[in-house]
Amino acid sequence: MRGAVCTSIGDEWVEIVDDLTVDDPGPGQVKVRVRAAGICHSDLSVMNGTIPHGAPLVPGHEGAGEVVAVGEGVTSAKVGDHAIVAWSAPCGHCKACLRGQPNLCLTIFVAISRVAHFRRGDTDVLGFVGTGTWAEELLLPQEAVIVIPDDVPFEVAALVGCGVTTGVGAAVNTAKVAVGSSVVVFGCGGVGISAIQGSRLCGAAEIVGVDTVPEKLDDARRFGATHAVHPDDLAAASAELTGGEGFDYAFECIGLAPTFRAAWDNTRRGGTTVIVGAGRGDAVLSLNGFEMFFMEKALLGSYYGGADVRTEFHRLIRLWRAGRLDLEGMVSDRFGLEGINEGLRAMQRGEVIRQIVTL
């Protein structure tokens, strides 16, 4: 079958191959024919080494498709079902799952990240954290295959698989943005636009999108930002909207040390800073001993939107059906596998919200 393969970490491009194979489902496993996959910044980050991973690998972790085979004992999906891939799936039994933080379950995540299900001849090829949606088919444990109604377009479903769940969830689940509050979102890509939409759903009064790319500011407004500014103009916007004390909530949706700090600095005393961006291990946020207690800010990480994928994907689909989440509008471009390298370059230039690879 066809797929995109990143041969070695450090490469920011993929090779499009047609000699990829995928294993057949064993007990508890499901084979999915991918129909739509998003390009998330984390795909670029796994290729360039920001996110540690083995290689070669099939990137892509945001995707949706159709179940084409199931192994023994699979009860949650059947052939023909439409499904969204969950890149971190809850086992349902570990401490994280039982204490109500299934997004932090590592049982399945760690197990499947290490085992290659793709092959090229004799060479094992990993999938990104055990998924790999930039291939025509992939093999997953049933917990990572969330069945959805057949009428949801695959590209809408694909977006829910990472960017939308992550960004909306950061606002709704992690920060629990309060009605009437003020919000600033750093980075208006797929994740940041979703954080803007999530903040709007929560009833934020002011939502400021911040991005270095001018076109992104128009995008931010289109999805619910009440204001959108270049970073150089944020101080003036904060002065106008918050009297200069800073915002109730700041979301960092980029993954860089300077913007971690900017998010903290633009949070008001007693407010909440949420780090959504996935940074390098050496991207350090420094906080001094005085500001940490005196400012009484909450600093929260947000992983996969703090979401329980088993219920969250369905909730997001219902919000989309109700017209309260604009998902089609987030698609900047659509292309086949051969468009991925150009797509990755467009993402590096900050030109896109989400690009959909159709397979």
Ligand SMILES: NC(=O)c1ccc[n+]([C@@H]2O[C@H](COP(=O)([O-])OP(=O)(O)OC[C@H]3O[C@@H](n4cnc5c(N)ncnc54)[C@H](O)[C@@H]3O)[C@@H](O)[C@H]2O)c1
């Ligand atoms: N926490 C999680 O579970 C999780 C899940 C998915 C993605 N992520 C991470 O979220 C981040 C965003 O992902 P994405 O797919 O939306 O990325 P993206 O590349 O589509 O968007 C990033 C945006 O930030 C803007 N930007 C870059 N540098 C900036 C700066 N200095 N100031 C202001 N704006 C700047 C870019 O122009 C772009 O619009 C990435 O780090 C990704 O790895 C985290």
Ligand SMILES: [Zn+2]
């Ligand atoms: Zn678990």
Ligand SMILES: [Zn+2]
């Ligand atoms: Zn992602």
